[in-house]
Amino acid sequence: MTDPIYPADEASGLWVYLEQQDGRLAGVSLELLGRGRQLAAEAGGKLTALLLGHDVGPLADEAVACGADQVLLAEHPLLQHYTTGPYTDVVTRLVLDRRPDILLLGATANGRDLAGRLAVRLRTGLTADCTDLRIDAATGLLLGEVTGFGHGVLATIQCPRHRPQMATVRPGVFPRPAPDTSRSGSVEPVQVRLGEGDERVRVVRHSSRRGVDITQAKRLVIGGRGVRGDFALLRRLARALGADVGATRVAVDEGWARDDMMIGQTGSVARPQLTIVCGASGAMQFTVGIQDSETIVAINSDPEAPIFELADYCVTDDVFQVIPPLIEALEREKALGRR
Amino acid sequence: MLHTIVCLKVVPKSEEVTINEETRTLDRSRARSEVNAPDMNALEMALALKTRHGGAVSLLSMGPPFFERYLRLGLAMGADSAYLMSDRAFGGADTLATSYALAEGVRAIGGYDLIICGDESSDGATGQVPPGIAEWLELPQITYASTVRLNAKEKLVQARRELGAGFEVVESPLPCLVSVKQDINEPRFLDFQRWDWAMNDAPVTVWTAAGLGLDESRLGLAGSPTTVAGVSLARSAERRHEFLSGNPEEVAAQLLEKIRPWVRAG
Ligand SMILES: Cc1cc2nc3c(=O)[nH]c(=O)nc-3n(C[C@H](O)[C@H](O)[C@H](O)COP(=O)(O)OP(=O)(O)OC[C@H]3O[C@@H](n4cnc5c(N)ncnc54)[C@H](O)[C@@H]3O)c2cc1C
Ligand SMILES: Nc1ncnc2c1ncn2[C@@H]1O[C@H](COP(=O)(O)O)[C@@H](O)[C@H]1O
Numbered sequence: 001m002t003d004p005i006y007p008a009d010e011a012s013g014l015w016v017y018l019e020q021q022d023g024r025l026a027g028v029s030l031e032l033l034g035r036g037r038q039l040a041a042e043a044g045g046k047l048t049a050l051l052l053g054h055d056v057g058p059l060a061d062e063a064v065a066c067g068a069d070q071v072l073l074a075e076h077p078l079l080q081h082y083t084t085g086p087y088t089d090v091v092t093r094l095v096l097d098r099r100p101d102i103l104l105l106g107a108t109a110n111g112r113d114l115a116g117r118l119a120v121r122l123r124t125g126l127t128a129d130c131t132d133l134r135i136d137a138a139t140g141l142l143l144g145e146v147t148g149f150g151h152g153v154l155a156t157i158q159c160p161r162h163r164p165q166m167a168t169v170r171p172g173v174f175p176r177p178a179p180d181t182s183r184s185g186s187v188e189p190v191q192v193r194l195g196e197g198d199e200r201v202r203v204v205r206h207s208s209r210r211g212v213d214i215t216q217a218k219r220l221v222i223g224g225r226g227v228r229g230d231f232a233l234l235r236r237l238a239r240a241l242g243a244d245v246g247a248t249r250v251a252v253d254e255g256w257a258r259d260d261m262m263i264g265q266t267g268s269v270a271r272p273q274l275t276i277v278c279g280a281s282g283a284m285q286f287t288v289g290i291q292d293s294e295t296i297v298a299i300n301s302d303p304e305a306p307i308f309e310l311a312d313y314c315v316t317d318d319v320f321q322v323i324p325p326l327i328e329a330l331e332r333e334k335a336l337g338r339r
Numbered sequence: 340m341l342h343t344i345v346c347l348k349v350v351p352k353s354e355e356v357t358i359n360e361e362t363r364t365l366d367r368s369r370a371r372s373e374v375n376a377p378d379m380n381a382l383e384m385a386l387a388l389k390t391r392h393g394g395a396v397s398l399l400s401m402g403p404p405f406f407e408r409y410l411r412l413g414l415a416m417g418a419d420s421a422y423l424m425s426d427r428a429f430g431g432a433d434t435l436a437t438s439y440a441l442a443e444g445v446r447a448i449g450g451y452d453l454i455i456c457g458d459e460s461s462d463g464a465t466g467q468v469p470p471g472i473a474e475w476l477e478l479p480q481i482t483y484a485s486t487v488r489l490n491a492k493e494k495l496v497q498a499r500r501e502l503g504a505g506f507e508v509v510e511s512p513l514p515c516l517v518s519v520k521q522d523i524n525e526p527r528f529l530d531f532q533r534w535d536w537a538m539n540d541a542p543v544t545v546w547t548a549a550g551l552g553l554d555e556s557r558l559g560l561a562g563s564p565t566t567v568a569g570v571s572l573a574r575s576a577e578r579r580h581e582f583l584s585g586n587p588e589e590v591a592a593q594l595l596e597k598i599r600p601w602v603r604a605g
Contacts, residue, residue, distance in 0.1 A: 002435075002561050081507070084470070084480050098378045109502045113482045116470030120438060125564030128434070128465030136568075143568055155570050162564040200479040201511040205499065208505030219601060241602055253522045266459070274601035285353075296578065297598065312579040313597050315590055325591035330602065333595065 002123045004162045011101040011163040017091065017114070018051045018063060019082075019106050021208055028106030028217060030066050030315065034177035035133060035169075036104060037067035039142075042135045046070060048100065050150045052090055054080035055189075056249065066177045066184035071185065076192040081108045081203040086194050088117045094190065095122060101163045102142050104133070107168035115168045125159030126166040129265065131173055142167060147265065147288050172215030172269035172289075202302055212244050214261060219243035222263055222271040222290070225250045226279020227320055229230050231257055234278060237323055240330035246270065246289075248280045263289035278319045282307025299323070341394035341491060343385040344445055346456040346472070348375045349406045353461050372407050377457030377521040384487060384519055385455050386417040386527065392491045395419040398446050401429055401437065407543050415529040415537035422448055422546070428548040431560030434463075438471025440548075440558055443474060447551055453496065454516040458483055469518035479511040482518045489513075528542060537582070 009322060016036045019026040033049060040047040049068035051060055053075060063232040074090050076272070095103065103118075105111045108131045119126035127144030131154070134143045141158045142165040159165040214220070221238040223231055223245070231245065238245045247257030249266060263270060265285040275293040280286060287310055290296065298311035301318050308314045315322055355370035373384075385396045398413045398421040400406050410421035424444050432440065445454060454473075459466035466482070473480035481487075484498040485506075494513045499506055501520055529537075548555055556562060583593045595602075 001556055004564075018382060083472075083509075088474075109483045109500070112466050113470055113480070116434065116438075116465075116467035117474045117480065119467065120435060120471040120474035123435070123564075126434060126465075126467060127565060128467050141568075153570060153572065156381065156568040157565050158568040159565045201509050201515075203507050204510050205508040206505070207507065208502070259501060274598055276598075283353075293603065295598065297594065308580065308582075310578060312581065313594060314580060314582045315594065316582065317587060317590060321587040322590055322594075325588045326594060329591050329595045333602070 004125055005096070006099050006163055008101075008161060008163055011099050013046045013048055013098075013100045014043065014050045014102040015050055015100040015104065015164070016068070016103040017103065017111070018059070019108060019111055020051065020053050020056055022236050023056070023059070023286050025062060025178065026106055026108060027074055028108060028111070028169065030176045031171070032104050032106060032169060033063060033067040033076050035174040037177065039102075039133060039135050040069075043101070043140060045101065048072060048093060050074070050094065052079050052087055060187040062179065065179035065181050065183055067183070069185050071187045073187055073189045074129075074192050075189065076194050078194045078196075078199055079192070081206055082114075083199055083201050083203060084113055084117055085200050086198050087114055088121060089194065089198060090192055091118055095164060103164040103166045105168045105171050107170045111168055115166060121164050122164065122166075124162040124164060124166055126168070127157040127159070128168045130167050130169045131269070133167060133169065141165065143225040147284070149293055157244075161164070166219070170265070170269050172271070202259070209260070214244055214246050214263065215268045217244040217246070217270055217272050219274045220263075220270055220290075220293070221276045222246040222248065222280060223251050223257065223277065223278050224248040224280025225254070227251065227256070228279075229254065229256045230320070233323055237276070237327050237330075239336070240327050241276075243274070243276075248286050265289070277307055277311070278323065280307055282310060283304050341388060341392045341453065341489070342397070343388060343394065343449045343453045343455060344397045344399050344448055344451045344467065345378070345382045345385045345413070345418070346441060346454065347378045347382065347398050347400045347410065348457070348460045348463075349373070349400065349402055349409045350375045350460055350462045352604055353433070372405070372409070375457050375460045377519060380517050380521060380523050381455040381457050382418065383524045383526040383563065383572065385453075387524070388453070388487070389417070392489055394452075397422065397448050399441065399448065400424070401440055401444065404545070410543055411537050411541065412529065414541045414543075415533045416527055417530060417533070420542050423543060423545045424551070425545055425547075426547040428555045428558045431563065433563035433565045434465065434467040435564055436473050436558055436562035436592055438468050439475055439562065440553070441468065442472045442475030443551055443553055444546065445472065447546065452494075454478070454514070456516065456518040458518045458520050466518070469516060473516040476516070478514055478516050480516045480518075481509055481511055484517050485523045486517045487517055487519070487582070494497045506548040555604075
């Protein structure tokens with residue numbers, strides 16, 4: 001096997017890579033700071049946040065308020081937009097200089113783009129798309145829990161010898177910490193050596209949309225293939241409930257719903273109080289995104305659909321028959337409430 | 340002339356994979372196989388680029404010997420040659436070892452301008468192999484692409500990346516590695532005129548680790564820094580499983596009673 005680039009006994013500290021866009025930290029980065037804080041305490045080490053970008057200084061204070069003991073701040077015009085090459089170079093240099101034990105990233109598109117590249121550059125192991133992270137009390141190793149090994153089975157992956165132990169985590173898995181502005185931490189600007197030649201992939205155009213952040217929804221109405229494109233109906237139901245609208249991958253692939261509305265292994269993980277799943281079969285890659293809901297309602301015309309195994313209230317009927325009277329009932333209720 | 344290498348993985352149809360209730364392990368024995376869905380989109384993209392810019396498409400896969408059938412289907416769709424890396428030494432690889440082996444396969448094919456992968460595999464499903472291949476080969480990478488345009492004269496590729504909450508258009512010099520999202524195009528049907536050739540005469544080169552001169556300690560299980568520490572049952576919350584019955588109005592009324600605690604007041 002390739003030798004570790006530095007030995008485990010010389011590695012220390014837990015690092016969280018912060019993803020930022022348009023002057024905001026990604027939700028998953030805040031979630032990682034919250035969980036990272038707990039894990040660092042368990043491991044008896046420091047929590048360091050890595051912040052790369054251009055003019056992103058103010059975000060460093062937010063990272064401290066959310067749990068970082070130290071922020072390594074790397075600023076450079078070439079880091080304004082995420083691109084693989086320069087970001088990999090900067091993080092690699094910091095890792096080689098300071099030898100962290102653990103490096104966590106969000107499993108977003110760019111987080112996975114960076115993590116996959118870094119893990120090979122650093123010749124280390126990466127546990128991707130974790131649904132939980134723990135520290136093994138006996139060995140002190142990072143344990144990453146992953147699904148995808150089949151229905152109802154979770155595997156725990158570890159990286160015994162190679163450092164840093166890397167993992168990516170899906171958005172929404174951990175709760176966001178409440179910022180505590182009285183926390184203190186250091187912000188250390190680090191030197192960035194990059195030249196035009198380091199940037200092989202150039203961002204020609206960038207467009208980001210501030211959609212709803214579905215991971216934070218308290219109530220969620222989700223549509224699958226069975227909704228046959230009628231997301232307008234779901235939006236009416238959602239409005240009557242004060243809920244957000246999510247979608248299965250099929251519904252997103254069909255173009256009925258936007259990418260950022262996708263729930264599940266490829267999409268987001270949400271933990272609402274109430275989830276109403278309409279016309280979705282309940283594939284495991286989908287249900288990992290809703291299994292921690294407090295109450296789940298499933299509406300599906302097929303009584304054998306696996307989604308019912310996960311539901312508290314099961315309606316075996318056509319969504320187009322059941323949802324309109326439900327909307328009416330909700331609206332009547334609201335009208336009564338106002339009187 | 341454009342030479343594109345497409346990385347194809349064959350995966351069990353996920354809806355047919357079952358769990359052995361006793362051992363709680365994955366039972367793939369009853370599952371049929373298929374080419375990993377986005378890899379079909381990768382292949383279609385490569386074939387469309389070939390139609391437009393000329394050149395050749397090579398297929399590369401790492402897996403057991405039965406993968407060959409699926410590579411031949413790719414040849415029948417329009418690819419020109421196929422390479423299968425098949426050896427017990429490749430088994431049990433994590434992403435470091437998988438990407439290392441595939442990168443060595445790409446090197447052995449040689450003379451390429453573009454490598455196209457799927458964005459993730461349904462049984463690996465981490466999307467970490469494509470950036471890994473790009474790093475081993477020191478190539479620029481464009482992940483999560485939905486469209487790809489080529490400026491063959493300038494040797495530039497321009498692609499739109501889908502980022503969840505937004506998108507970006509990026510440009511990279513060739514050679515370059517691109518991973519594409521599922522369903523970005525309609526994979527073409529087999530070309531029946533190519534069938535006989537693809538099934539019988541077309542070259543499918545099978546490589547072992549030794550055949551490629553690879554260091555076995557960097558391959559498969561032996562070359563993987565991560566290990567499985569344990570397997571457990573998913574936590575499943577106790578659910579009520581209460582079926583509501585009646586006509587739609589009655590069901591709606593009952594449902595409202597059930598969910599009232601969570602309905603926003605007013
Ligand atoms: C690597 C990988 C990652 C994936 N990640 C995700 C992910 O993040 N999120 C995700 O959702 N999927 C994901 N999938 C896909 C997943 O496996 C399923 O294919 C998908 O969730 C199915 O979506 P669906 O339930 O909408 O469609 P289907 O499985 O087709 O189910 C449609 C359901 O609607 C019901 N129905 C039809 N008409 C009606 C009607 N009129 N009224 C009521 N019910 C009706 C049917 O009975 C059926 O049960 C992933 C797959 C892979 C391989
Ligand atoms: N064994 C393999 N053989 C060929 N291509 C592979 C293999 N494993 C992964 N890939 C490629 O890498 C992509 C992402 O896979 P993964 O990183 O496993 O999710 C796939 O869509 C394939 O294009």
